[in-house]
Amino acid sequence: MSTAEQQPQPSTSTPPDALLGPAEIRELAAVLGVRPTKQKGQNFVIDANTVRRIVRTAEVRPDDVVVEVGPGLGSLTLALLEAADRVTAVEIDDVLAAALPATIEARMPARKDRFALVHSDAMLVKELPGPPPTALVANLPYNVAVPVLLTMLDRFPTIERTLVMVQAEVADRLAAEPGNKVYGVPSVKANWYAHVKRAGSIGRKVFWPAPNVDSGLVSLVRRAEPIKTTATKAEVFAVVDAAFAQRRKTLRAALAGWAGSAAGAEAALVAAGISPQARGESLTVEEFAAIAEHKPAQERPAL
Numbered sequence: 001m002s003t004a005e006q007q008p009q010p011s012t013s014t015p016p017d018a019l020l021g022p023a024e025i026r027e028l029a030a031v032l033g034v035r036p037t038k039q040k041g042q043n044f045v046i047d048a049n050t051v052r053r054i055v056r057t058a059e060v061r062p063d064d065v066v067v068e069v070g071p072g073l074g075s076l077t078l079a080l081l082e083a084a085d086r087v088t089a090v091e092i093d094d095v096l097a098a099a100l101p102a103t104i105e106a107r108m109p110a111r112k113d114r115f116a117l118v119h120s121d122a123m124l125v126k127e128l129p130g131p132p133p134t135a136l137v138a139n140l141p142y143n144v145a146v147p148v149l150l151t152m153l154d155r156f157p158t159i160e161r162t163l164v165m166v167q168a169e170v171a172d173r174l175a176a177e178p179g180n181k182v183y184g185v186p187s188v189k190a191n192w193y194a195h196v197k198r199a200g201s202i203g204r205k206v207f208w209p210a211p212n213v214d215s216g217l218v219s220l221v222r223r224a225e226p227i228k229t230t231a232t233k234a235e236v237f238a239v240v241d242a243a244f245a246q247r248r249k250t251l252r253a254a255l256a257g258w259a260g261s262a263a264g265a266e267a268a269l270v271a272a273g274i275s276p277q278a279r280g281e282s283l284t285v286e287e288f289a290a291i292a293e294h295k296p297a298q299e300r301p302a303l
Contacts, residue, residue: 020046022047025075028073033095036209044075062085064083065135066080066133066136067088067090067136069089070140071091071096072096073103076137081104087116088115122148136153136156136159142167142211146170150189161220163199165216168216171216185240192236192237194220198219201214231292243279243288251265269291273290
């Protein structure tokens, strides 16, 4: 980074009151007629210090193009605009999507041209406006956090760094390592794309309405090199899904359906250098990939 880039940028600096606090959040929601619902997993962050902490933890840089999923009323969006080059927000809610650009223009007019809105379900978004995203930062709705995260990482390979705020239990699962009792499908699939770790905890009082559970931050840094395997992502994920569908069973038994028989599963496991008596919770993503490479050929029934 050059000396010039390290210096403050007066033209894009924002006043200290540009971010949304509890009073502004509730006032804006009242004007819009918005009542947060559990069905949509809406819990708005009402603490400016918390959103700035999230941006710092995400290590957002001045040259970053950040994509945010579920911006809500815009509290985190404004903090991201303070730090990043550009921010693209993906919002499914009609009322919130319609209001967000006006909020940005009113509270951070110098940065409005650096903001873009995609009014859509994040699970359906296949392209984003402007330069390719380099970072994903989001307060993800608890009920769709894992599928949204994995979908975004899959569809936008230019995303190098991710920081998501999710339910604490989900954060633990995503960041779990082999051998941990909560290690499972989300853990392995997230590791396919990135190195994953817990990056902090968030209390309930910074949300409106306050959720019944604590939240956690999860950091994901994309792998510099993909997992080395001749199997496709779909083939590897099929093994992962089968292994954890019956996680209490040995892999010989759990993978019988995937392999066509228990004997076929044992053959694939032995060829991959893994004990047929092992369980899915003890395997790394690389080991799941090795199993996928040795899937037995399915015999066609005789006509």
